[in-house]
Amino acid sequence: MPALPLDDAGPYVAAAYLVFLALILIYVAIMAGKLVRIARELGELSELVERRERSSGDELSTPAGEAVPR
Amino acid sequence: MFARGLKPLSIASVVLVVGAFALVFFYAPNDADQGFIQKIFYLHVPLAIVALFGFVAGGVFGIRYLRDGDRAHDLRSYVAIHLSLIFGVATLITGSIWAKASWGHWWLWDEPTLVSFLIVFLLYACYTPLRFSIEDPERQARTAAVFAITAGAFVPLNFLAVRMAESLAHPRVLSETGGSMPGDMYLTFLVSLAAMAVLFVTLCKYELTSKEASMRLRALKRRLAAADDDAWTPTARSAAPQQL
Numbered sequence: 001m002p003a004l005p006l007d008d009a010g011p012y013v014a015a016a017y018l019v020f021l022a023l024i025l026i027y028v029a030i031m032a033g034k035l036v037r038i039a040r041e042l043g044e045l046s047e048l049v050e051r052r053e054r055s056s057g058d059e060l061s062t063p064a065g066e067a068v069p070r
Numbered sequence: 071m072f073a074r075g076l077k078p079l080s081i082a083s084v085v086l087v088v089g090a091f092a093l094v095f096f097y098a099p100n101d102a103d104q105g106f107i108q109k110i111f112y113l114h115v116p117l118a119i120v121a122l123f124g125f126v127a128g129g130v131f132g133i134r135y136l137r138d139g140d141r142a143h144d145l146r147s148y149v150a151i152h153l154s155l156i157f158g159v160a161t162l163i164t165g166s167i168w169a170k171a172s173w174g175h176w177w178l179w180d181e182p183t184l185v186s187f188l189i190v191f192l193l194y195a196c197y198t199p200l201r202f203s204i205e206d207p208e209r210q211a212r213t214a215a216v217f218a219i220t221a222g223a224f225v226p227l228n229f230l231a232v233r234m235a236e237s238l239a240h241p242r243v244l245s246e247t248g249g250s251m252p253g254d255m256y257l258t259f260l261v262s263l264a265a266m267a268v269l270f271v272t273l274c275k276y277e278l279t280s281k282e283a284s285m286r287l288r289a290l291k292r293r294l295a296a297a298d299d300d301a302w303t304p305t306a307r308s309a310a311p312q313q314l
Contacts, residue, residue: 005105008171009105009107009171010106012110012168012170012171013106013109013110016110016113016163016164016167016168017091017113019160019163019164019167020113020117020160020164023156023160024269027156027273031276031280034280034284035280037284038280038283038284038287041287041291042287045287045290045291048294049294
């Protein structure tokens, strides 16, 4: 088959390179979504640990028999 | 564990991919026979080579997992095969576009190189459903390793069988003469191949690091839940390894 002229071959070449870029971008977008989920879960865990530290600190500083620290 | 060297690898990937594309469009001459459409070659062939090496790497990590029992090797095997499948999809699509432009058909069923790559791709497409179908993590990892080794051994055999085939419309690239390519085209091809290989390793590292972070978070959650005497909820079934 004879070589395609540049005008005809250009869209095919552009399509091939765009497919590659699109696949990489989709992959990066999926990875970014996972990263956001990890960050959210990390935030939840930090909150949980802080809450626990606060409640254990309250228990230590509250004298026996009193509900509210003085 | 997996994040070491990620930053320089990412920079190297960007530099090499941009450099390779610049060489393709501004340095390598148009092919005398195919003209401008041959530029797809610098993307399609490196993608195919890296995908096939990735499949073989998955098998090598499978062997290491069976030998050492280290779950990190199972994770490496899973990620290598997963990314090779993505590179395989890119190979098939770019190959089809090239075939349509040069041969007038999106696909040729009597072309051994095309059909053999499709067979390898479809074989590995079974890998993720196979993993997902097994709930026990230990059994899942062992079965996946055996699959990766068997299929990984099939890749070079398949490659050799295709090279021994007589009638080929598909051009030969990997030969002692460099596929009769002029020096500037061969250099561009080698840079493109290096770019795809480094990109593959970088994306593998990204996924490994992300999976490791998820696993550590899950383990931490479980520990905190156990300390709180909360009811522990098991993780959902997944094809990906769930613990290291």
